[in-house]
Amino acid sequence: MAKELKELTSRAKDYSQWYQDLVIKADLAENSAVRGCMVIKPYGFAIWEKMQRQLDDMFKETGHVNAYFPLFIPKSYLSREADHVEGFAKECAVVTHYRLKNDPEGNGLIVDPEAKLEEELVVRPTSETIIWSTYKNWIQSYRDLPILVNQWANVVRWEMRTRLFLRTTEFLWQEGHTAHATREEAIAETEQMINVYAEFAEKYMAMPVVTGFKSESERFAGAEETYTIEALMQDGKALQSGTSHFLGQNFAKAFDVQFTDQNGKLEYVWATSWGVSTRLMGALIMSHSDDNGLVLPPKLAPYQVVIVPIYRNEEQLQKVNEKVKGITERLKALGISVKYDNADNKKPGWKFSEYELKGVPVRLAIGARDLENNTVEVARRDTLTKETLPMDGIENHIKQLLDEIQENIYKKAVDFRESQTREVNSYDEFKEEIEKGGFLLCHWDGTPETEALIKEETKATIRCIPLEGDKTPGKCMVTGKPSAQRVLFARAY
């Protein structure tokens, strides 16, 4: 692979092309032969695995357990909850037959018309219906509650326009589905999980998020309330990064799931569901990366440190190898993941740009002079700076440096978001400002009509009604009617 092949379109020139180039060239994912479905390549998958592991730990710490429910959902189940079917029926993959056969007329493999299913099956776009049909058998009494279950799974939504990670027909996600005895407990769970997502986004992805409610028209199909975390990408567009839904008793009623409470009274069960998906990969990429490639937060980097030897002959390489062995052991003892790339068929310069492209947080280079002086060159991916440091105690320096990088990219993202967030008070101003991108905090009268008008005229949507921040009432920028608080507008992915 020649170096020029690696060059990315710059963000300034074409942000969307930059993203596409980066996903492909950093070996994260690619389009497959199946329309809208992606192949997640090993390097991309290694990042996703880090995310999964961390999220899974956080779910378990908050008392959840994993389980697995069927991929297929009987068609009739989807219809049980009226809003839910409205939201998902139009974009689902439908299994109608269970066998192929050789065409007796010689046209190769055809669907066997005799193997038609009595009831069609839908490939799950989300699992509320199949799960609540199962919970019906698990729940009789308040003693069976709460149920705190999560599943890691693939889901399919037949999207017309797809983009790697951001919107794909099949994607990977986790979906939590909990059942509770009271409304209060279910709401507390919904809030707990959006907070887990916010913590994960900020502490691990180094991505600041705004937490809030969705407006009614942006709610999950079947939810009474949807909480969301919204992040701002470098092109000024918002990206919804995780949602947690308070489902009320909607699914319990649809599937007749009742329990006997402590007073012996029969009640419908209260529900929540919450999920994040491989879309987070897109969010991660677009939050931090630059025209040289990926910038990964150390906490999610498949390897945090790469070491590149600089040598002129085999003898020098042997000496560097020896030295690196010691450093690697000391770094690993501190829990730092390290890759040593002493492949002989690539030049150091090629390796430098390769690991820049792949976003490895810290690069060490060791050459003959370093061996003489007992030094090492330390390069940071986030700032693209480098310095030569004494070898002794370098592992502790790097441990600290990784924390510093994690903090620095978070701070950079926070600063960027702050610079792109502003209050706007008139609709004229809004129309002008929205063209510049970013988060706009505005008064809105709370009606779906005004919301729809704004979307129609400006392509901006209400990202959320923030939970924190200024709660001063005001007047809707469009209609002048009363507004309870400013809400967050943006154009979004």
Place this chain on the structure above:
Amino acid sequence: MAKELKELTSRAKDYSQWYQDLVIKADLAENSAVRGCMVIKPYGFAIWEKMQRQLDDMFKETGHVNAYFPLFIPKSYLSREADHVEGFAKECAVVTHYRLKNDPEGNGLIVDPEAKLEEELVVRPTSETIIWSTYKNWIQSYRDLPILVNQWANVVRWEMRTRLFLRTTEFLWQEGHTAHATREEAIAETEQMINVYAEFAEKYMAMPVVTGFKSESERFAGAEETYTIEALMQDGKALQSGTSHFLGQNFAKAFDVQFTDQNGKLEYVWATSWGVSTRLMGALIMSHSDDNGLVLPPKLAPYQVVIVPIYRNEEQLQKVNEKVKGITERLKALGISVKYDNADNKKPGWKFSEYELKGVPVRLAIGARDLENNTVEVARRDTLTKETLPMDGIENHIKQLLDEIQENIYKKAVDFRESQTREVNSYDEFKEEIEKGGFLLCHWDGTPETEALIKEETKATIRCIPLEGDKTPGKCMVTGKPSAQRVLFARAY
């Protein structure tokens, strides 16, 4: 849940019903509303997660990385490899449409005839075809090889008769797909992975296996050689527990995947694939469990120790709680997972049988007298024995005990298998012996015809041609023709 509900059918009375009861009553899995698809419940999934984690570590230690490929396979891809399509076309779920709509005639939700796919998609029964169509773009030169990729995924094979874990329409598995520059390297990989499976089965599942080749008629559809590990269940039937396939250049040729070798010559790539599935859960259950419930090897138990308090009043419970806190901390410090069940709405006797049913390897009970004497009652699930021991240093005793239990259940399974394995020299004897179950080592002339005759007449199949053991040639028990070595026969799941 009353105690009597928990009682299992005994193995002697009805082995198959015992298995079904156990899977349901130990909360491992249940049938879903979708024919042939199971719900894996949290306790069952926790065991599967332990298996996954260990296998994943072993794959990574042997140089593999994870990736993810699409759920759907274009119909035409299946046909590319002649044997492969023969093996899978007859049992696959076919997606023909991508949208539902409301019937204008008021019959509810129907498949939208306008949303018919140009080419039908098959839900993957296995991923060789979609993966090799992808590898075509990844491989140009010998420098791109080997590719050592694994994926954890769900697959669907439309089975007519299903049984929880053992044979389900949808199941979870991992599938490794590797690409190599030489035949020798691919064969070495195939062998390495069957050895990884054998090691996992024996060291972690405590389940002895026979490693060998499949006969031609039992090979994976598209393979040149299939290696298998075969385990013997307590009812004397064999269970194929993992397979590793040397695929030759079949898929490279089907998808035109060629590479330039070190001499500049264009060659087809050599392939392997290998997999184990949630079927291993069935193997685990049937290897060790008894009429009281599950028996889990400590290395795969979701919790290795359960502690039950015995008390007459709140004051006593408080004291036991205090004591347990210390023990739990000391056990955890040794890496032992512990559950303390001090729920007040269940009696100790109920808890004892519950954890017996769930196969927890060690149970501790602590009562008032134990507090006085500074002792604890230690019960082993594998032997159903118990003894009262001094509290001091109990954590070290338990650590050792867990190792002992792991070894003991392995040894028990080995002894059982040895008692059920015998050499048989005539077909008459074979017909008699096969009725008793177990592994029969017999001479076979190597022809599919003789193999088919034996299967037809006795329902026994060749489980494998063992890699180890007696290699003395002989004469086929059916035809008297020459036989290279004894092969392993059994009736199988």
